[in-house]
Amino acid sequence: MVPSSRPRLEALTGLRYVAALTVLLAHMGHNLPAALGGPQLSVLSAVGMPLFFTLSGFLMAYNYSAPFRERFGRTLWGYAVARFARIYPVYIVCLLVSFSFCGTFFNELLLFPADTLTTLAYQGTLTHSWVHVPVFPTGNPRTVCQGYLGVSWSVSTEAFFYLVFPLFALPLAKFVTGRGRMLAGVAAVYAAYLVAGYLVYRRVPPEAFGYADFNMSRAWWKLYLCPYMRFGEFLIGALAGQYFLLRAGRPPATGARWWAGAALLTAAAVALVGGNFRLLLPQEFGAGPTPKWLFFPSQNVLYAPLCAVIIYQLAALPSLAQRALGCRPMVVLGEMSYCLYLLHPLAQSLYHPRTFGEGPLQALHVVAYNNLGMVVVLHFLCLGVYRYWEVPAREWLRAKLDPKPKAPALSVVPAERRAA
Numbered sequence: 170m171v172p173s174s175r176p177r178l179e180a181l182t183g184l185r186y187v188a189a190l191t192v193l194l195a196h197m198g199h200n201l202p203a204a205l206g207g208p209q210l211s212v213l214s215a216v217g218m219p220l221f222f223t224l225s226g227f228l229m230a231y232n233y234s235a236p237f238r239e240r241f242g243r244t245l246w247g248y249a250v251a252r253f254a255r256i257y258p259v260y261i262v263c264l265l266v267s268f269s270f271c272g273t274f275f276n277e278l279l280l281f282p283a284d285t286l287t288t289l290a291y292q293g294t295l296t297h298s299w300v301h302v303p304v305f306p307t308g309n310p311r312t313v314c315q316g317y318l319g320v321s322w323s324v325s326t327e328a329f330f331y332l333v334f335p336l337f338a339l340p341l342a343k344f345v346t347g348r349g350r351m352l353a354g355v356a357a358v359y360a361a362y363l364v365a366g367y368l369v370y371r372r373v374p375p376e377a378f379g380y381a382d383f384n385m386s387r388a389w390w391k392l393y394l395c396p397y398m399r400f401g402e403f404l405i406g407a408l409a410g411q412y413f414l415l416r417a418g419r420p421p422a423t424g425a426r427w428w429a430g431a432a433l434l435t436a437a438a439v440a441l442v443g444g445n446f447r448l449l450l451p452q453e454f455g456a457g458p459t460p461k462w463l464f465f466p467s468q469n470v471l472y473a474p475l476c477a478v479i480i481y482q483l484a485a486l487p488s489l490a491q492r493a494l495g496c497r498p499m500v501v502l503g504e505m506s507y508c509l510y511l512l513h514p515l516a517q518s519l520y521h522p523r524t525f526g527e528g529p530l531q532a533l534h535v536v537a538y539n540n541l542g543m544v545v546v547l548h549f550l551c552l553g554v555y556r557y558w559e560v561p562a563r564e565w566l567r568a569k570l571d572p573k574p575k576a577p578a579l580s581v582v583p584a585e586r587r588a589a
Contacts, residue, residue: 175231175417180483181224182503183494188224189506191217192320193513193547197540200521204533205540212449215467216441218323219402223476225327226406227484229334230341231414237338245335250571252331256507257295258562259554260324263511264292267318270518273309274317281305288316298325301390311385314394320514322394329396330403337404341411351412355405355474362401362470366392370465378461393468401470409477413484421487434482434490441475502548505555509547512554516547 191213198210236244268274278285284304291297291313302313314322345351373388383389391398422430448459448467459467483491493499502509520543 175235175414178228178231178484179495179500180491181228181480181494183496183499184220184480184483184503185224186499186502186506186509187494188217188220189510191220192510193544196513196517197543200517201540202533202536205537208450209446209453212445215449216445216472218399219470219472219476220479221323222326222330222399222402223406223409223473224480225330226334226403226408227410227413227477227480228406229330229403230338230407230410231484233334234338234342234411234414237335238342241335241339247571248335250567252328254563254566254570256324256327256331258566259508259511259559260295260321261293262554262558263508263515264318264321266512266515270515271317277305277308281308284308288313292316292318292321292325295325295328298322298394298396299329301387301395303385310382312390314390315385318511318514320510324511326394326396326399330400333400334403334407337407341407345408345411345415347415348412351408354408355477358401358404358408359470359474362398363466366398366466366469367462369398370462392465398469402473402476405470405473405477406480409481413481416485421485427486430482430486431488433478434486434488437475437478437482441472441479444475445472501552505551505559508551508554508559512551513547516543516550519543 194210195212195214195217198207198213201207201210233244233248237248274285281304287302288297288304291300291302297313297316300313303310304313304316305311314325344354369388369391377383377386377388380386421427445467447454447456448463451457451459482488483494520539
């Protein structure tokens with residue numbers, strides 16, 4: 170059973186595109202010179218990932234909380250099929266395509282078959298972010314989490330969230346009975362994950378932060394990549410989504426309540442973007458380096474409450490922002506944003522050799538044109554993959570694995586019998 174009685178929150182679909190776009194821009198920023206804003210763009214992924222995970226929790230609660238309460242067993246199968254059909258077909262195609270541009274797969278399959286098969290086993294089952302397993306120690310050292318198609322770690326993390334959400338759906342619905350309990354739940358989750366992250370940070374030797382391979386360390390996996398630390402963002406989003414569902418039947422805010430909601434939305438958006446730049450680019454503000462104890466929460470749960478406020482107000486508050494993100498072009502872009510997220514490394518791999526100009530030409534207009542061309546081509550590619558692969562594959566899987574019962578045929582009574 171897939172929920173269909175609740176209206177679609179179109180603005181949140183558009184927001185999903187914004188989140189994917191921040192990740193694309195962040196990865197572009199690593200290859201752009203300072204004159205084109207490379208350093209500023211490179212920190213945007215710390216905005217996009219919390220938005221993704223918090224939004225996921227919000228939508229899971231909104232779409233599935235009531236069906237789980239009504240018919241848990243029947244909903245569970247439909248939920249599992251819908252989630253699998255949503256993420257796996259596009260993921261597996263993008264993983265296979267990644268072998269053609271990652272530049273190491275076939276060589277590693279020949280030289281390190283055991284490590285290659287171990288990586289594929291985790292990635293094929295979408296569990297590669299759930300563990301920290303180093304592979305290819307004498308080749309190109311990394312972990313299974315970043316084995317192939319590195320951006321897919323977040324898809325594996327999402328798969329973990331989908332797996333455990335049914336365990337939390339009923340307790341969540343019983344717990345959130347009003348705004349006070351929702352805020353208390355958010356505060357408790359937030360505090361618990363801040364403390365957990367701080368404890369992980371304290372266990373890391375100070376000199377380890379300067380190691381060249383720190384991004385492949387178990388500490389970095391715990392702080393950024395693993396689903397267990399990122400679950401706080403998902404859970405905060407689910408608490409907000411459950412509260413929104415509780416109030417879904419009420420009339421939209423007007424008057425002073427509308428202005429209060431608009432102020433909250435604006436303040437949260439400014440704090441999210443501005444605070445992220447202040448923490449990750451302190452030199453732009455004439456400040457010293459951000460302390461590590463503050464930097465690391467910015468890589469997981471720190472921004473989750475701000476994301477939850479933005480998501481809730483975009484869903485609940487009639488506003489220009491809601492209309493802009495919910496317009497048809499933004500909805501289409503939001504629907505194909507999953508393809509955009511997974512395929513942007515492919516487009517970048519094709520355009521990156523030309524990023525700094527053609528041969529000796531390194532003029533900014535050449536760099537800008539090449540990157541703009543990459544973005545345009547990527548969007549058309551993703552629209553095609555979404556329309557001709559993601560949608561048909563999703564519908565086929567759901568029809569095969571969770572077919573809807575057919576309506577009983579209407580019997581036709583002959584006219585003479587009706588007259589009798």
